[in-house]
Amino acid sequence: MSLLVAVTWETQPWVDRFTRHLPGREIVVLGEEFDRASIRYVATWGPKPGSLDGLPNLEAVFSLGAGVDHLMGYPGLPDVPIVRVAQDDLTHRMSEYMVMHCLLYLRDHARFAAAQRTKRWEEDRSPPIAGDVRVGIMGFGVLGQDAAFKLKMMGFNVAGWSRTPKSVEGFKVYSGENEFDAFLARTDILIALVPLTPDTRGILNRSLFRKLARDGRLGGPILINAGRGGLQVESDILACLDDGTLKAATLDVFEKEPLPENSPLWEHPRVTITPHNAAVSEPEATARYIADQIRRYEAGEPFQNVVDRTRGY
Structure with a gap:
């Protein structure tokens, strides 16, 4: 054997x-x-x-x-x-990644980091609290649920979406195509953790981004993708960042890996890149x-x- x-x-x-x-x-x-x-x-x-x-x-x-x-x-x-x-090790690492980046967006870390580089004292007069921010986790399996519980502990308003109906105590779980748009419409930070299948390839595109909440406290919707690179259309992400459809994006996975040196994602001011290490x-x-x-x-x-x-x- x-x-x-x-x-x-x-x-x-x-x-x-x-x-x-x-x-x-x-x-x-x-x-x-x-x-x-x-x-x-x-x-x-x-x-x-x-x-x-x-x-x-x-x-x-x-x-x-x-x-x-x-x-x-x-x-x-x-x-x-x-x-x-x-x-458990992989699950915990993924949740750490999601909590870290959601907190960075909540506390507007990029703005203060830029202010530090120019030695500018940047006041923050009306920061949102975590409960004001609606996180939507697309893919509510083991990884998604663990991240949801930990984000909820930090105070975030968390909901999930699953392809099939699920009941998870303490969370609103949307399911199927019929509830997908409603899920997107209440989401300020979209976390993508769905598996890559023929149905989900390229799902993170302009059409989807336009359906995200426009009335949130963060000044625009934010994408975090640590699922699979094939889920995203990178040209749409860039275009939507430039025209305001998206405010920011954190990407751990890419259409081609390693991410080519000539990719415009590297230098975009509202993109955070990590080298597919969210949950190694x-x-x-x-x-x-x-x-x-x-x-x-x-x-x-x-x-x-x-x-x-x-x-x-």
């Missing part, structure tokens, strides 16, 4: 991690000789075409991260459970999580966080 590590980056650290957490198991990598019939599990990110083929006894594929869009487009994806990594999966915790999933399964328990292929997440 072997585990195949199929990644596009250096493999040995992952072999070492899985060897520690799955003692006695054979851990193999692409490019080496191994018995394909012995492979029961695959741990992967961005597998190359053909790397998951010809594994007759495969029982599960584990994504080495929270997202699975890198697998959904794989030609001939094996008909076995696809399991997402969902661990801690490798040791990820390996431990996958090992625990394998042990649970072999003890007769179901896998956790299995992807619904019809939805793509």
Whole structure:
């Protein structure tokens, strides 16, 4: 019973991690000789075409991260459970990122940072309180709900939107296409955490931005995207920042990564860029999580966080 590590980056650290957490198991990598019939599990990110083929006894594929869009487009994806990594470490990091940036916008940090650079004493006579600011979290799964609870603790007025109906105590949760516009209309800071699917690709565009609240205390709607770069249309973000449809944007993910040096996003005064590090999966915790999933399964328990292929997440 072997585990195949199929990644596009250096493999040995992952072999070492899985060897520690799955003692006695054979851990193999692409490019080496191994018995394909012995492979029961695959741990992967961005597998190359053909790397998951010809594994007759495969029982599960584990994504080495929270997202699975890198697998959904794989030609001939094996008909076995696809399991997402969902661990507390990643969830907490994402919530830290959201709380930090929402607070920076609440306290108008960019204005004061600019004033400091010019040695100008900039008074703030009527700052809003957190309860005046409506945060809308688009994608109300594990990550979205944890961020919502922590933002609410800071006083923000938080609501969520989910593709399917959900009931989460303490929050108004909009759902489906019929309630999407109402969700956008009450949102001052839009947080995008939806998975990347054919339905959500390019959803962060001018049409959506125009539907955000225009009467908020922050002087215009703000976008925070730490979901997937494919969700956003970057030319629309830039145009909407320039014409006032958006006041500001914090972007952790991009259409192309690393973000090219010639992208105008780098120098736009109302864009904050982070290098896809909002919620970096801690490798040791990820390996431990996958090992625990394998042990649970072999003890007769179901896998956790299995992807619904019809939805793509």
